[in-house]
Amino acid sequence: MIAIEITESGTPEVLKPTERPVPTPSAGQVLIKVAAVGINRPDVMQRKGLYPPPPGASDIPGLEIAGTVAAIGENPTHLKEGDQVCALVTGGGYAEYCLASADLCLPIPKDMSLVEAAALPETFFTVWSNVFDRARLSAGETLLVHGGTSGIGTTAIQLSKAFDAKVFVTAGSEAKCQFCIELGADAAINYNERDFVEEIRQLTGGNGVNVILDMIGGDYFPRNLKCMAFDARLVQIALQRGQKSEIDLLPIMLKRLTVTGSTLRARETAFKADIAKNLLEQVWPLLDYGQIRPIIHTTFPLIEAAQAHALMESSQHIGKIILTV
Numbered sequence: 001m002i003a004i005e006i007t008e009s010g011t012p013e014v015l016k017p018t019e020r021p022v023p024t025p026s027a028g029q030v031l032i033k034v035a036a037v038g039i040n041r042p043d044v045m046q047r048k049g050l051y052p053p054p055p056g057a058s059d060i061p062g063l064e065i066a067g068t069v070a071a072i073g074e075n076p077t078h079l080k081e082g083d084q085v086c087a088l089v090t091g092g093g094y095a096e097y098c099l100a101s102a103d104l105c106l107p108i109p110k111d112m113s114l115v116e117a118a119a120l121p122e123t124f125f126t127v128w129s130n131v132f133d134r135a136r137l138s139a140g141e142t143l144l145v146h147g148g149t150s151g152i153g154t155t156a157i158q159l160s161k162a163f164d165a166k167v168f169v170t171a172g173s174e175a176k177c178q179f180c181i182e183l184g185a186d187a188a189i190n191y192n193e194r195d196f197v198e199e200i201r202q203l204t205g206g207n208g209v210n211v212i213l214d215m216i217g218g219d220y221f222p223r224n225l226k227c228m229a230f231d232a233r234l235v236q237i238a239l240q241r242g243q244k245s246e247i248d249l250l251p252i253m254l255k256r257l258t259v260t261g262s263t264l265r266a267r268e269t270a271f272k273a274d275i276a277k278n279l280l281e282q283v284w285p286l287l288d289y290g291q292i293r294p295i296i297h298t299t300f301p302l303i304e305a306a307q308a309h310a311l312m313e314s315s316q317h318i319g320k321i322i323l324t325v
């Protein structure tokens, strides 16, 4: 089969087509004939050598796929050959065939294309696990999301609104802010023009927000603490502005703040299967009814993975970039 491999750490051009054997599913796994694969910023970091695959994962990039079940491993599963599914995978998605744990395969929502379905797993698992499980966002509370037009951000906006929370976002241009408002955000702050700490103070009448989903880190950390209400929760999921920060610890005590974070890829299958179950019960019906939908910026053929990565690094996209196979 054709796959895209990372020939060495570096710029997008290190992504090259190669021939690899079609993998064989082991117990609990299925082989999927891939129709579409979602690109995520962690793929870019893997390509740069900054996010190595966890032990046992394929060296081929690609964390989410949609396609057709082509073979089934030893254990019995709810799936059968010919089923169309989307799946969260630990790697191997940039290929014609990819292995997936049967427990991490979800049905294609009603009236949804395989391209759209390939955009679901990574951001829906991540946002559900961090915003709803870890940070316990509940109806009536307020969420601040940095990077509102990212794949993660567009999912967080829609999910928080669907579960009756208020959502504020930051983004790097007026056009991106406008898109977030149209998608449902209650306010969008252009971080290149305005100080988000001051804006959040005004938007919340000085009270602060209940949850922050942060993919920026670095100097955003002390500023995030200033935006947090009493008993608020900060979830760190990436560190685009660096992993070091100097902070005043006092607000953590005075406002009883919770600072947490996580990475999804290295977690065990059972943990991810729990998220899959919750998504199926609570979020898939919203996708079936069309109440929420993945935002697709554009698609590229698999062999143009390098161009797709270059686009992601330019940050001109809004929502997801997908490779078609």
Ligand SMILES: NC(=O)c1ccc[n+]([C@@H]2O[C@H](COP(=O)([O-])OP(=O)(O)OC[C@H]3O[C@@H](n4cnc5c(N)ncnc54)[C@H](OP(=O)(O)O)[C@@H]3O)[C@@H](O)[C@H]2O)c1
Residues within 6 Å of the ligand: 039, 040, 041, 042, 122, 126, 146, 147, 148, 149, 150, 151, 152, 153, 170, 171, 172, 173, 176, 191, 215, 216, 236, 237, 238, 239, 240, 262, 263, 264, 265, 312, 315, 316, 319
């Ligand atoms: N922990 C986990 O398990 C996990 C899982 C998946 C993804 N992630 C992380 O989540 C992030 C989003 O992933 P993605 O695939 O959705 O990537 P993406 O679409 O490329 O999004 C990256 C976003 O960061 C925004 N950004 C950069 N600097 C910013 C700043 N100073 N303030 C506000 N926004 C800023 C960019 O928007 P502007 O153009 O507006 O700056 C862009 O929308 C990545 O950092 C990724 O590593 C973590």
